[in-house]
Amino acid sequence: MGNKALLTCLLVISFLSLTMANSNQGDVATKYPGLFERGLRSAVLSSLPKDQLLTLDSIIITRAELEAEIAKAPAAMQKQLTDNSFFLLEEMATQKILLSEAKLWAGLRKINIDGLTDEQVIQRYFEYKVQDVTVSEEDVREFYQVNPGIFGEAKFEEVSNYLKDFVLQEKKQAFISTYLNTISERTRVMLNSNWVKEQYPKALANPVNKARSSGKPTLVEFGASGCGPCDLMAPILAQLKEEYSQELNVEVIDVRDEQLLAARYGISSIPVQIFFDDQGTEIYRHLGFFSKEKIEAILAKMGVGE
Secondary structure, three states, X not given: OOHHHHHHHHHHHHHHHHHHHHHOOOEHHHHOOOOOOOOOOOOEEEOOOOOEEEEEOXXXXXXXXXXXXXXXXXXXXXXXXXXXXXXXXXXXXXXXXXXXXHHHHHHHOOOOOOOOOHHHHHHHHHHHHOOOOOOOHHHHXXXXXXXXXXXXXXXXXXXXXXXXXXXXXXXXXXXXXXXXXXXXHHOOOEXXXXXXHHHHHHHOOXXXXXXXOOOOOEEXXXXXXXXXXXXXXXXXXXXXXXXXXXXXXXXXXXXXXXXXXXXXXXXXXOOEEEEEOOOOOEEEEXXXXXXXXXXXXHHHHOOOOO
């Protein structure tokens, strides 16, 4: 065998060995549940070089790049970002992957994106993606009926036009969220396994993840005082916390104090109630005022209160 053929053979063997070693490490959601909640939850753990945190085809994110992003943030946010570096990495990766997809989409459809910023290119791409999302009168009426505290004495007919636009935007946002959440299912994202291991304890040091890992079902509300529906929810949540204290964790998170935690859970409007089973898996999410009776109906399906 010539030197060139031998070198080629050795390279192939080396590549196969590395691939097998990487594939045996599993995906991040399996080994580190609750870490990545969105786009990177199906990413594969890999023995990457120390300075590389994430790779995907030609996309590479390094430690230095991540640290530079943290340094750009206001001083008050830098500690939150440091403690939630994995979330920042997820945001950076998502931006890069979306930009790559958007440019490919524009190229295939011969859409001129010259002069547009990266954010504008991605916005154009999402506008295309959500163009078929619609909202029915039933959707709007349902929102009106389950959120009575928002409208005071206003009748449905008086607010329906405004609500239609709002509910449509919420449906579009839900569509985009679902699309973002499946990024690492559509592509093979590799994460630095040693770095992820370092980040895991920091990522779980918050009220929501502590409750989710307690072995009990959990109800979390993201809201803020002074928000009408949030204030209406406060006594209901207090009652639930007292009445189901042995069976259920009830956590109320003020989004003004926990901006990054709210961002991690994809909160764009408030109040939002999220239900997790005893394994910490999200099983239901609701936006707006939620009556005690309807909450208890969800809890009953989870086996709480039986």
